[in-house]
Amino acid sequence: MNTLAAVEAAASTTTAVAGVRWDDGLVIVDQRRLPTDVIERRLTTVDDVADAIRTLAVRGAPAIGIAGAYGISVGLRESPPGDADTARDEIRSIEQRLAVVRPTAVNLAASLARVRSAAVAAPAASAADVAAAALAEAVRIHDEDRQATLAIGRNGAALLADRHRILTHCNTGRLATGGDGTALAVIYALEAQGRRPQVLATESRPLLQGARLTAWELEQAGIDVRLIVDSAAGAAMAAGLVDAVILGCDRVAANGDTANKIGTYQLAVLARHHGVPFYVAGPLSTFDPATPNGAAIVVEERDASEVTGFRGQQTAPATVRAWNPAFDVTPAELITAFITERGILEPPFDRSIAEALGGAAAAAGAQGRVGVAR
Amino acid sequence: MNTLAAVEAAASTTTAVAGVRWDDGLVIVDQRRLPTDVIERRLTTVDDVADAIRTLAVRGAPAIGIAGAYGISVGLRESPPGDADTARDEIRSIEQRLAVVRPTAVNLAASLARVRSAAVAAPAASAADVAAAALAEAVRIHDEDRQATLAIGRNGAALLADRHRILTHCNTGRLATGGDGTALAVIYALEAQGRRPQVLATESRPLLQGARLTAWELEQAGIDVRLIVDSAAGAAMAAGLVDAVILGCDRVAANGDTANKIGTYQLAVLARHHGVPFYVAGPLSTFDPATPNGAAIVVEERDASEVTGFRGQQTAPATVRAWNPAFDVTPAELITAFITERGILEPPFDRSIAEALGGAAAAAGAQGRVGVAR
Numbered sequence: 147m148n149t150l151a152a153v154e155a156a157a158s159t160t161t162a163v164a165g166v167r168w169d170d171g172l173v174i175v176d177q178r179r180l181p182t183d184v185i186e187r188r189l190t191t192v193d194d195v196a197d198a199i200r201t202l203a204v205r206g207a208p209a210i211g212i213a214g215a216y217g218i219s220v221g222l223r224e225s226p227p228g229d230a231d232t233a234r235d236e237i238r239s240i241e242q243r244l245a246v247v248r249p250t251a252v253n254l255a256a257s258l259a260r261v262r263s264a265a266v267a268a269p270a271a272s273a274a275d276v277a278a279a280a281l282a283e284a285v286r287i288h289d290e291d292r293q294a295t296l297a298i299g300r301n302g303a304a305l306l307a308d309r310h311r312i313l314t315h316c317n318t319g320r321l322a323t324g325g326d327g328t329a330l331a332v333i334y335a336l337e338a339q340g341r342r343p344q345v346l347a348t349e350s351r352p353l354l355q356g357a358r359l360t361a362w363e364l365e366q367a368g369i370d371v372r373l374i375v376d377s378a379a380g381a382a383m384a385a386g387l388v389d390a391v392i393l394g395c396d397r398v399a400a401n402g403d404t405a406n407k408i409g410t411y412q413l414a415v416l417a418r419h420h421g422v423p424f425y426v427a428g429p430l431s432t433f434d435p436a437t438p439n440g441a442a443i444v445v446e447e448r449d450a451s452e453v454t455g456f457r458g459q460q461t462a463p464a465t466v467r468a469w470n471p472a473f474d475v476t477p478a479e480l481i482t483a484f485i486t487e488r489g490i491l492e493p494p495f496d497r498s499i500a501e502a503l504g505g506a507a508a509a510a511g512a513q514g515r516v517g518v519a520r
Numbered sequence: 521m522n523t524l525a526a527v528e529a530a531a532s533t534t535t536a537v538a539g540v541r542w543d544d545g546l547v548i549v550d551q552r553r554l555p556t557d558v559i560e561r562r563l564t565t566v567d568d569v570a571d572a573i574r575t576l577a578v579r580g581a582p583a584i585g586i587a588g589a590y591g592i593s594v595g596l597r598e599s600p601p602g603d604a605d606t607a608r609d610e611i612r613s614i615e616q617r618l619a620v621v622r623p624t625a626v627n628l629a630a631s632l633a634r635v636r637s638a639a640v641a642a643p644a645a646s647a648a649d650v651a652a653a654a655l656a657e658a659v660r661i662h663d664e665d666r667q668a669t670l671a672i673g674r675n676g677a678a679l680l681a682d683r684h685r686i687l688t689h690c691n692t693g694r695l696a697t698g699g700d701g702t703a704l705a706v707i708y709a710l711e712a713q714g715r716r717p718q719v720l721a722t723e724s725r726p727l728l729q730g731a732r733l734t735a736w737e738l739e740q741a742g743i744d745v746r747l748i749v750d751s752a753a754g755a756a757m758a759a760g761l762v763d764a765v766i767l768g769c770d771r772v773a774a775n776g777d778t779a780n781k782i783g784t785y786q787l788a789v790l791a792r793h794h795g796v797p798f799y800v801a802g803p804l805s806t807f808d809p810a811t812p813n814g815a816a817i818v819v820e821e822r823d824a825s826e827v828t829g830f831r832g833q834q835t836a837p838a839t840v841r842a843w844n845p846a847f848d849v850t851p852a853e854l855i856t857a858f859i860t861e862r863g864i865l866e867p868p869f870d871r872s873i874a875e876a877l878g879g880a881a882a883a884a885g886a887q888g889r890v891g892v893a894r
Contacts, residue, residue: 351725381848469748
């Protein structure tokens, strides 16, 4: 029943804001241009897809994985193969071209491998059958991510009870994932339940994902959001404006130590000082049992130019040096709980994480290194 | 001996970088244009002086006070009075025009009043005598500030012993004062003593005084400085890169609670968490015994546009709301010590501050409100 046309019809999504979606082809919102320009781009070649991922037009690990998975279908349309075997070869070739674009991010390579495996293994009489299997697997990856984000949202909303004034960091929403997001999914769930969340969004220098993306997508969704500079988070907590901090994660170690966007760690320290609960939201795919703890995570330092300027505007002397770690590591003891699609994980995290992961020492993607900036 | 020519000759300064100086007339570095353009502007009319203060071409409370004091001499040159009485009237008129430009800042009004009193009280046979007295008093104000900053630098350098890796916030240096600054004076003193300070400067959003001004002036002085985003301060402390935090103050209450640039408070919380000493540097003129504690300080909220953009570049949706307090209040218990021109003030601060102020309940300027952004 997986005819290509049927799969394509089912794949079309109707979410208001979506960083990546399939609508008779791969469509993304160009995140480099937000919030000043909302530009949807249709990616019609493998080079288009590679460029979009490389240049952060698509960002957020789940969104990148989904874009890559759909990218195989893009490639099969770009150069229609003549028969099933040619289609399988073409898929392997596309996988190789896309997997190297952001080699340190796990999601991209993993999604491409899933699509390739499914398409190669599918009983197929024609190139169209192989293409249908590839697209069906990409849709499945997208759907799983969407369902995970909805579950994260529900679980987080239940956890929060009557607390609805949320401080969040970076962007973890509909632009960054295949669904509602991670931390922002909780906020969307609160809103859907009529609980009127009030969000303080940090601007998240240096790349300003909070200002450019979170403020934009929450405003699109009609959610009460106010932007603050990163330096105002402590003052906001001291003023009693924050019931909970909720943010995402790039990699969670087996003991619960968590790598995430620079600034996450100091928000955790501030939350602890003020007795504000500090929640990390993320799908279980972000938990890496092969990374024992935060000390095993190497944090990438990025170019000084991110700190000394913004969008071509120089903000500091061009010659000044900068210290620009893209991520930091928050020790598990500062984290109140993890919000995952399989429920809330509470301390002791080594046990609750292992249980959630089914005790399996999943070795995949255990590179111990946080990828490029989200 | 206070002939106008002699006073003018003595007033000329030779500091490498000076936010405000007298060089046969009032000269400022236009801080709005730094660091991309280093433009010295000669202010030749009272309107010039008022505009420079209003538009933050001159900023930093001490620098504003000094610019205002010299502004009287600027006015006497712009419209040379015919006799001593006319000169005194003219001085009162200039004082009134300049004092209202930034009414909430204490330094400007206080400096203008000092110059007016000195000039009016001076035995003078001619307009030139009155003008000489006015300029002499402005020079005295400038010299006192310069001496205070040098003493703050010496006292801070002695306090630091072998700690030379300093994190600082906002701009508190040669641009903001009549001398070496407050927190930065300590760094200049370390450098002068051959102790090679290593500075981490926060960029200090939203107005980026750290990126635009501190990084620039420290680089000019050949000091080892690295810029960080405000969100990286906690990670820097966790990485063991910070021996001490030193920053300035806008108003210190009688109990030691301190209002300063937004972000100061959370740096204090972070320093406490990491066991890093947290020093506030400032002249005693910043201590306000008439403000009993931080609760009596009203913090100014500024326009959302400061957070939603930078230099005309929109960084967030134009319609998004922001919470933009210009200052925050750090409770005294998070402060290790104050570095002043009369020495180091240690807890209990209510006593050490009162002693430093000579027990006088100086009531001047007790408005309980922090002024406009520095």
